Amino acid sequence: MIPAPFEYARAASLEEALSFLAEHGDEAKLLAGGHSLLPLMKLRLATPGVLVDIGRIEELQYVRDEGEAVAIGALTTHHDLSRNPLLRRQLPVVAHVAGQIGDPQVRHRGTIGGSLAHGDAASDLPAVVLALGGTLVALGPKGRREIPASEFHNGFLETALEPDEVLVEVRLGKSGGTGWGFEKLTKRAQDWAIVAAVAVQREDAPGGVGVGLVNMASVPIRAASVEAALADGASVAEAAELADADSDPGADINASVEYRRHVAKVLVRRALERALAGPAGGDGAAGAAGAAGGAGAASEGGSS
Amino acid sequence: MKVEVRINGRSVAAEVEPRMLLVQFIREVAGLKGTNIGCDTTSCGACTVLLDGQSVKSCTMLAAQADGLDVMTIEGLAPDAGDGSAPGATALLHPVQRAFHEHHGLQCGFCTPGMVMAVTSLIAEAEPGSLDEAAVRVGLEGNLCRCTGYHNIVEAALAAAREAGVAAGATE
Incomplete structure (x- = not known):
């Protein structure tokens, strides 16, 4: 073809x-x-x-410590994100999730900016950037502007970028580094997520946690009801029951709407448990085939 | 447009359409048929080559994107015999090729060039002591063997990793 x-x-x-x-x-x-x-x-x-x-523009390939935030050049590959020492230390959730995308060959080519600008709701990194409350920087003829991640994805494969703008940078606050959990359900290791959930501890969030969902609507979304419930004192189990409250998942060959809603609740609960666990929480084991529905669920998280 | 790619150390230049895929450039322009086209949808990894040393699926790249860069295919992996013969034309094998040979890491052989290139990249970028069986299996998730002959492929990859000093628990 x-x-x-x-x-x-x-x-x-x-x-x-x-x-x-x-x-x-x-x-x-x-x-x-x-x-x-x-x-x-x-x-x-x-x-x-x-x-x-724009794949060879080296000025857009970097990960920089800028005090309050980590700045990531839009053309940094998933492979480079996964191996980056600064991210591994400050925002391990980003390095971990980047290292789970597709397969090694895909990670050698795919970039964080490409993933965000393409805007596929089944991509992992946009949900992570949302959960972390990140900011996207666009450059166009009228100059540079910052777009909150929550205002970036407008609809199916649609973003806030103007046709004459380039996404140049992703800025992430460091407070998401303390505790995190990422749960992804796939049929085969290299596949897109059927559903994935990411939870990160955030000092700047009312409930102390940001939660993002992959493939639960036409755009990457935050599980705002879960975050609000935690802010109101709900337990993790209670909050996770609201995982699908802000979603509008579709049905496809992999999953029905009902199945996606159920899986979202389970994955959000697991991601929250990992994100909120004490230092002993550590890394989770990867579940292979044999999990629900014969699918595999990769699960990992940590805290420090 | 003119595209020039260094393939296995040899510069190959041609006037091509911008939409030509890298795998077409390798097979049809450079005439190197060792790189196979399997699924043509970034899934199976049969078309895996090294681009500046990193594994990529050449069905999901334009030849134009490789313009001016270094590509290594299965034909270029074997060491130079030093007698003027083309790489791969002699019995000399790259350590990963030798491991596949010794561990019978193939059945029909269609996925093998892509598997060998993927293993070569995996070992090249592995941290010392990091490659155990699980890491090899995850590292090869982008390569499918429709014969399902994964057991010996993983054995071969682990043997090559031990030789390179990046296998878990390696004592070399």
Whole structure:
């Protein structure tokens, strides 16, 4: 399978990428690692007229300690995130989740900015960025603007980015580093999540916890009702029962709506238990085949 | 557009359509048929090659994205015999190839080039003492063997990891 014909332009710098976007307007589509976009193009579900390849712009590949926040360049690959010493120390949930995406080959190409800008609700990292209350930085002809993660995903594969803007950075507060849990249900190891849940301790959240859900709506979402219940003093088990309250999951070959709602409650409870466990909580074991419905559930978390 | 890729140390340049996939460039332009096309949907890993040393699925990359970069395919893995013969043309094998041979890490052989390249990348980026059986199985989640011959593939990968000093509990 090959994509429909298109024009290709490789941007050597961010400035050049912006000028290509300004020149080609709506016809242009940004190409980072290409592991979401190229499969869609091969199936002719996406037929951009111009591909602007930003994959080699080195100025967007970094993880920096900026005091209160960790700043991640949009073109940092999942592989590099998973191995990054600063993230492993300050925001281990990001390194861990990045290291679970797809398979090693995918992680060598896929980028955090690509994952966010593509906006697939089944992607893992957008839910983590949401749970951490992150901020996304976009650059366009009118300059730089910051978009709260909660306002970034507007609808199915739609984001707040303007056609002439590039997502350049993801900023994450460090308070999410203390305790975390990530639970992902897949049929096979490399698959997209049927449902996944992430919970992170956050000093700046009313209930002290941020909770994100993967594949429970047309966009990545926060489990706001769970967070609010915890703020009101509910137990983890009580709060987890509200895991699907803010969701609108679809049915597909892998799961019915009812099954997704049930799984979300179970995974949120497990993720919360891990995130809120004391230092002895440690890493969880990965469950292989044999879990519910013959599917595998990977589970991990920690605290410090 | 003109695309030039260094494949197994040899520069290959051609005028191609921007939509040409890297795996097509390798097979049809460079004429190297060791890299197989399996699923063509980023799932099976049969088309795995090394791009600047890291494993990638060449069915999910444009040739244009590899322009100016280094690609290694299964044909380039064996060491140079030093007698002017092409890499792979002699009985000399890369340690990962030798491990697959010694442990019979294949059945029909279709997935083997991708498996060998994936194992090579996995070992190259493994931290010392990190590769046990579970880590190898997870590390090869992007490569499918439809013969389901995983047992010996994992044995081969572990043997190669021991030789490289990155296997868990390795004493070398």
